Amino acid sequence: MAASFVEQQPHDALPKTNHDELARQHFVRSFKEYLVSSVHPGLKLAYEKRAKVEFVAEHQREPENISEVGKVMRKDPHYQAWSSLLRTSQEMMWSSAQIPVQRSLANLAESAQHHTNGHGSLSLDPSLVIPAYHRAVDIHCQPGGYHTEYIPSDVAQGAIYDRAVYIYAMGQMGRDNADMGDSTVAWLKQEHPDFEPTKILDMGCAVGHSTLPYAESFPNAEVHAIDVAAPMLRHAHARACAKGLPVHFAQQNAEATNYADNSFDLVVSHILLHETSSKAIKNIIKECHRLLKPGGLMLHVETPPYEGMAPFETFLFDWDSENNNEPFWRKSHTLDLNELARQGGFTEHAPLQLMVPSAFQETQRTLTFQGGDFGGGGVWFVYGCQK
């Protein structure tokens, strides 16, 4: 839990919330904090004193995997209540972020078009096919997903997402929701102080909240950011302009971009990989290899793989797979990442798999990962490789 109440930094691309709309969003933030601090801890107790006891009585041994833990936990009243509340908090989060956007959508879309004061660029491709892994269900329960458009030049999904990320992380990603980018940049500056990328690409950038730290910290670099969803990119561009940072946003699929071979020094993504598919993730790693200059660096920020986690903790961390519309979450957390890099062409160097501390000073480092507490661990998992 953050030590103090960190409110999101206002910017021109966000809707103006009235008193009650803001109070509703703050309620959801507090609700989520309460679940993390006061309801989630009871799960361990319920497991040790009730669910596990039942399993041991039947099998004369402890549960050994998430499926065995799930079999008994799904019947546990505390788990049922926690899950039901967590799912509800997620739905309320989206709803509270939707209300002010719906009220002022026409104005938001209109003003987004004017936020083009010479900073970076926006290039949309209406013919781009939204991949099936985004169309099949609305990822992490945002109604309409990343890509739905309601009006011409729509920004609704982006404006909603921007505010929801803050509520989701409960301020634990800083005032600009920038912690994933900030932390990666801080790691780069520390571990590779002489690295001066001249061209950077952020894949699956959403509203560019993780992209801007690169533009800020490498002012001499040309920063590009891609996403499949036009409403995200329109909002991202308006947001970057509002913050005075030059980023070139383009509607492209990270599996196959139109940039030239060997054109980037640094290719990054932030919680993109777990929202793709088995086929797409391979394509993306291959594409990273194609895009990087020799010696260039690929870095994907994620939550850590399940390997080495105890069955009970894994079961809870796996909650999003089936309960928050994250269909690729489980598989993506159990992949052989070294093999993935090798298949993608990264044979020049050994892949990196490391825990990078959060750059946000007020984050408490619990070093634990649990459903409903995004960013609460105070560390990020970074997977990558040098070409």
Place this chain on the structure above:
Amino acid sequence: MSDESVVKLRRKAKGKRPTYFSDPDVDRLLSMLMALTGELSVTRDRLDTLERVAAAKGLFSGDDIEAYQLDQAALEARAKRHETLFGEVTRVITSALEDLEEAPSDDYQAVVSLVENDDKVAPL
């Protein structure tokens, strides 16, 4: 009244909504209860703002509210309002007792059958 110029955003995330309790209605009720709690919190925040604005403008403060003494008429008016509130909230439970006091009519289908078929009854 709904404003037709306002775009209607999708409210349901595509994908089956999971439920957790043995009766899915409990999940739905809990969700409504939390929404209600949220609206209560919004109202409390608004009252808090009201007190802070009033204090900032020199009108009255939170201490004035704590020090306020209810007179007899106010006490009675509030008790009356509480009773109405309880009556509304527990209506589904308390009103069911009326059926026990009066003629119970559990078999609704019997009534349907009666009104549907009363033209078939031979005249006296």
